[in-house]
Amino acid sequence: MTALHEAAAIGDSESLEHLLRRGEENPDGEDWDWGKRTPPHVAAAAGHEICVKILPEHGADGEMRMAGGGHLHIVLLKEVVWQYCRLWFRKESV
Secondary structure, three states, X not given: OOHHHXXXXXXXXXXXXXXXXXXXXXXXXXXHHHOOEOHHHHHHHXXXXXXXXXXXXXXXXXXXXXXXXXXXXXXXXHHHHHHHHHHHHHHHHO
């Protein structure tokens, strides 16, 4: 697991930015421990919007597909729908 993937997964935007500025991590690097996902896919799936915005500023390709064929915008859309459903169900149960 790369440090960049870990920072993207937990939403640590400061560490993410630091790692990217050092230039030692590939912002589009696939990691086998993360199902061959790239850092943008990991950040999007976890709902870390700030990290998703930082990565393209350092060269991440927003059009890159995951190993399973998923585009970043599909991952983001799924996260938005999931967040909306959680809010809606929370509202209904109150």
